Amino acid sequence: MNEEFLHFLWQHKFYKQGLFYTSCGQKMEVIHPGLINTNSGPDFFNAKIKLDGVLWAGNVEIHYKASDWYRHNHYKDSLYDNVILHVVVSDDEDVFTGKGRRIPAWEMEVPERTYQDYDNLLRNRGWIPCQGMIDGVSGFELAGWVERMLIEKLEKKVEGIETILHASKNDWQEVLFIVLSRNFGFGLNGDPFERLARQTPWKIVARNSDAPEKLEALFLGQAGFLNQGRTDDRYMSLLQREYNLIKHKYGLEPIPAHNWKFLRLRPGNFPTIRLVQLAALIARSPFLFDHLLRCNNLSDVRSLFYSEPQPYWINHYRPFASAPEKSKKLGKQAVDLIIINTVVPLFFSYGRLRGQEYFKNKAIDWLNQLPAEKNQIVNGWKKPGIELDISSAAESQGLVYLKKMYCDQRKCLSCRVGHRVVSQNTTRI
Structure with a gap:
């Protein structure tokens, strides 16, 4: 006890x-x-x-x-x-x-029964501690708690974004570049993507955004992917020359290529492809943050991210290695994930830090319009003994946060659901 x-x-x-x-x-x-x-x-x-x-x-x-x-x-x-x-x-x-x-x-x-209910939570080895007990919580109460989890998650995002904003001397475009870069790693390569963004100053990126080839050279070079390869690959030779000029001009240092993960990734998720997709996006909209602020609806936001790398990548997944032809344009699911993990936290933070509720409300409204994410945690909330109907990204984001920050850490007494399970057989004084 x-x-x-x-x-x-x-x-x-x-x-x-x-x-x-x-x-x-x-x-x-x-x-x-x-x-x-x-x-x-x-x-x-x-x-x-x-x-x-x-x-x-x-x-x-x-x-x-x-x-x-x-x-x-x-x-x-x-x-x-x-x-x-x-x-x-x-x-x-x-x-x-x-x-x-x-x-x-x-x-x-x-009370013995109250202690027994709490002990059952601690001993339950289900996917969540209250699995099989959650049916005693009303749908209205559960929805309210999930919404609170979403806001708590976004508020924590504000803390991290505020730190980046302070370091960038209040340059929201640079903040976007760092956060966006991390999320182009789509989880597995998030750390090296963020390291690349922090090691490649935004001012240098902006100065070379007039041509997608320059940005591809900058990003692939900074990622350590242009150090060696066949000399008969004309496009890669062009990128190598371009990167060497930029590198010496600004005194840049690439990150080691071994930081990147390819194992068990589908070729379309290779970091090389994500890097050139990011280059294409910035080349198309170098002032992306300003464009985002002017977006009135979700379709406007999505349209900003539908960019495609240079033709070389139609039949390449890695530099110097040809492959069957396939478009490397960002797919709808990838775009939605970028909106969920980049645009929404930035808008919420922008509204929070500038005292403008309009942007906070817009961020949450877009999450409610976006479909729920598809991942192991979201699927876990549909297990027997839980069986939740999850339709929007707002719900999936709240539930992912609840699982990681409360269920996995057994913080049941700080959770409204756990509170209900423990107190349902208790009579208050």
Whole structure:
């Protein structure tokens, strides 16, 4: 029985009902349990407790055993001097503050059924802890929680984007280039794509955006793919010469080619193809962020990303190695993923940081219009015992975040679904 569970019981008043008396024999009434503290110091701030009819306002500390007060050295910490109540399951020792004041203790009785429901969550080895129990949560309540997860995810994205924005001296186009580059890695190659973007200043990219060949040379060269190859490949020889000029002019250094992953990727997802697709996109719209801000609907956004690399790539997946002909234009699913992972977080952040709700609302509206992503996590939410109907990217994004940040980390008591499962058989006081 961990302290997180005891915090949950205290915060929501899910302990057993009855007349309460402290270890000092004082009649106790909980007026307000206080606000949970996520920093150092007592577990709950600003609680209001009546002891023998006298109202006390202060902090509350919670332990399984009262002696944990000494084991955690709270008596040496002045932050705990204004604790007015020690909530415990086992009152095995009287405790005192560093100033010698005895702190009244109260033994909280844990309802057996509530503990059993919580224990079942912890022991459940299903895809999510509440698998097989989630049917007790209404669809309305679940939808509200998934929406909250989406907003929480986007707010966290704001933090990362704000860091990039500060480093770029408030250049939103450079922020877009870095975030977009990472997402052109489509997960597996995200890190080397971002490294390339950070190692290739946006100003240099912009100066060479007048021709797609220059950007292909810049990106493939910076990725380490132009170091060697056949001399009879005229187009690659052209790119090699172009890159050498740019490299020496700006003092660039390529990243090692071994950083890129090809194994188990379909040829259309090879990083070489994604790099030239990115080059084609920027060559077509070097001021992409400004164009995006002027988009009124989702079809306008999609149209900006439908670009195609140079003809050389119709029958190539790698430099110097020919292959059967196939268009290398970005597909609809890839474009939608870029909108979900790049455009939406940027618009939400732009609106959040500039105080313009219009852009935040537009970002969420586009997510609601986009189809749900297809991946292992989304499919997992359709397993027996869960069986959710997921239709939009807003829902899939919220559920992916819920799975990673709450279910996988067993943060059930911080989740509305887990809260409902644990409390469904509990009568509040």
